[in-house]
Amino acid sequence: MGQKSTYSYRVEPQDVDFTLRATLPALGSSILNVAGADAHGKGFGVDALNADNHSWVLSRMAIEVDERPTQYTDYTVATWINEYGRVLSTRNFTLTDSSGREFARAVTQWAMIDLTTRAAVDLSWVGRAHSEAIVDAPSPAEKPRKIRSVEPERFVEHRVVYSDIDFNRHVNTMRYIEMCLDMLPVDSFAREEGVRLDIHFLHECRYGELLRVGCQTLDDATLFEIRNEAGEAAVRASIAWRA
């Protein structure tokens, strides 16, 4: 059995919004960086997988933040994998400030794809080959929820530009989250309440595509659906504030 790994971060000026607190995408970015660094350190990073024409793809993510840390706050991200299924592996995170208080947590689920077909491959072998990397500790939050349907009442269009894309020329994860947050009333971010984000990736969106971001306000959450140019649901998400 493995141990949790920890990484140190600091909330930099480019990480904060108008409240001078870290944005959800900034915290999400450090979470994904930690995932990449830890997989690399344990021998199953994207670099090692690419040699076999495979790669990791983020399928679902849930982030819960009790209180967004202010600019220049130092924090620690702990990460561990506790489950390998045939299709998804589960990687967990807790974010802790320098006094040891946990202020956020995340659960991510990853598929492995064949880079030629971009189809999911069976990843049970990773669990067997790297069983020492599995940590016997429960996920710190409910797993990412599957969002089955969204009936948007409002839309904005978004053309995928250079600044949106990653090394695959697909929209990067944090930009999808920004597209959702940007549909909310800006004063949602002035209240300092806990928030839970669930996001579910169904199709990759490419440079140049015209996306349609829809949003539906429910009593207890706001749902989002980003459709690609072909009209398919590419991303679904839910944001719920918690007093």
Next chain:
Amino acid sequence: MGQKSTYSYRVEPQDVDFTLRATLPALGSSILNVAGADAHGKGFGVDALNADNHSWVLSRMAIEVDERPTQYTDYTVATWINEYGRVLSTRNFTLTDSSGREFARAVTQWAMIDLTTRAAVDLSWVGRAHSEAIVDAPSPAEKPRKIRSVEPERFVEHRVVYSDIDFNRHVNTMRYIEMCLDMLPVDSFAREEGVRLDIHFLHECRYGELLRVGCQTLDDATLFEIRNEAGEAAVRASIAWRA
């Protein structure tokens, strides 16, 4: 006379584009962070100025990059002020990799504003009060060029959203640069050539405004003008690739 100050940075995964090299906004971000940290350390940071109801505002910036560093590259930013005028102070930067090779440089010009009127105030007193912070070393590149007029042949519209704004609820500097870069053909970034960016800030753009980003292609450069909802030129910029 003062000494140059140095700060350490690393190209993180969120800093790179599809070429896996640091973007201009990411390098620009570390440059502005260094400006803030150095001014703070020397006693004339935004925090100290706010006590007198003043603040620094970036008026013009020029960045020259010979080669954009790849992901995980460590680099050092050196900064120094070499001039205080009545209206503008000049802060300089060089960016150096771990082998000591300078791969980028920048010259920025800052005004001091009164936070109530948002008008520029005479800042010669800062030069007198903090003369020990002035470094007798020339700027590492030509000062930011004034871009007097742009005759755009193409436009895109951009509504200012939550993710675009800083603590003043104005569009943050790096988002303006992204708006310009996003008008260029994406393959401009695949060629690895030197680039020089000049950017000139005329009016602050606010949350919710509908901006119009125009671009004009010249033989040796691309010019940009971002107009605010009132139709005023808010930002002008020029990007020139250098073989």
